[in-house]
Amino acid sequence: MVPARTLTLLAAVIAAGVAACQPAQAPVASRQARAEEAAFQARQQAWRAGRVADLTRPDGWTSLTGLHWLDPGAHRVGSDTDNGIRLAVGPEHLGVFTVRGDKVGFVPDTVVMVDGEPGLGASTLRIDTDPAGPSKLVFDGGKGLATVIERGGRLALRVKHADAESRLQFTGLEYWPGGRDWQVAARFVPHAAGKTLPIANIIGTTDEVPNPGAVEFERGGKTYRLEALDQGEGTLFLVFADRTNGRGSYGAGRFIDAPKPDAQGRVLIDFNQSYNPPCAFTAFATCPLPPPENRLDLAVEAGERDYRKRAAPKPPTEG
Known part of the structure; x- marks a missing residue:
């Protein structure tokens, strides 16, 4: 039979060992979280830099x-x-x-x-x-x-x-805080082949645009749905409105280029990469407007904010 004193000492040693191991786990998890956040931020910054480069090309x-x-x-x-x-x-x-x-x-x-x-x-x-x-x-x-x-x-x-x-005189883009929680897992709901959706544009005309399906996602316990368009670019083109329009984001809605669904019908919608239509920057574009089906009762505080042309700084005066 093991003496009680020996059992007590053994229990103390085990407890000390467990306690010594626990602090070592926290830094590992913290480092992983920091690495994931850094990778996310790097991807977003690369996307934003590409967005500015595309807008400001000589023919952008x-x-x-x-x-x-x-x-x-x-x-x-x-x-x-x-x-x-x-x-x-x-x-x-x-x-x-x-x-x-x-x-x-x-x-x-x-x-x-x-x-x-x-x-x-x-x-x-x-x-x-x-x-x-x-x-x-x-x-x-x-x-x-x-x-x-x-x-x-x-x-x-x-x-x-x-x-x-x-x-x-382009003055750069501004963004909502967004974050990884605005990368939303969605489910693709296909439509019958050949379906189109009437899409009005800012010049007052309407076009029938291929509408291969819709994407459904959950946010805050509610289910939301966006009709997807196909413009032949290899992506799902989402033209949507939300509660921030005219209250920080462009009043006529924003766009997202989402990847095509995988074999299981899964789609990742990154609202951090929602962007302004060309009409936010020029009066000479012919932008599509969000269809009624794509007006979200949701404040999407991610992606591009409304573009505001800021006045160039005045040169300092002498004297």
């Missing part, structure tokens, strides 16, 4: 300088006052665009490149509904870009320029 959304509707007939285009369509930035006389039916012809009045080739005479321009995409009309030594787009059955000339005021 902040470079838009005009959206000019093209009615049937001829249109002389340039920055001079004698043009029917005046450019905010660009050559005095760019050329003449002629619309006949769904065809757009162009004759240059200055040095241009059309789809990578010198524009030496009359050419026919593709519009953005063409499978090959719109023709790219480049001018001002590569600074300017014009394309023809179709919206609501009408044709328009979309013009970008690297010297656009909105690009040169």
Whole structure:
């Protein structure tokens, strides 16, 4: 039989050993948590940096300088006052665009490149509904870009320029605090093949957009649902509104590019990467608006806040 004194000493040794082990576990768990948080923050910062780079490219959304509707007939285009369509930035006389039916012809009045080739005479321009995409009309030594787009059955000339005021005076993006808890696990609910959803846009027209399914997720014990769109980009395009719109985030909603569902129908929605539509930065974009189904009764305090152009700092005065 083991003496009571020996048992007492043995119990004390075991207790001391357990106590000695416990503090060692805490730093390990703490280091892991810090590493996970650091990795999350690094991914978010990389995404944000890519977002700014994309917006401020010479042909990014902040470079838009005009959206000019093209009615049937001829249109002389340039920055001079004698043009029917005046450019905010660009050559005095760019050329003449002629619309006949769904065809757009162009004759240059200055040095241009059309789809990578010198524009030496009359050419026919593709519009953005063409499978090959719109023709790219480049001018001002590569600074300017014009394309023809179709919206609501009408044709328009979309013009970008690297010297656009909105690009040169871009002041950066601001974000809600967000966090890892705004990376939400969702379930994909497929629709019948070929289903579309009517999506209104900011210029007052409506387009039928492929609607492959919806995503459902839970937040605070409630279930929410967003209809997903397919724009051929290999992702689920989510156009949504929430309780922060006009109260810190852009009033007309935000976008998310979510990954396609996995084999089990699982989708990760990262609201930290919700972003403003181009219309938040320029008056010349044709942004889709959130459909009624995608108006969340939820304040999504994650992702981009409303873009506010801040005044440039005044130079210091002397004396």
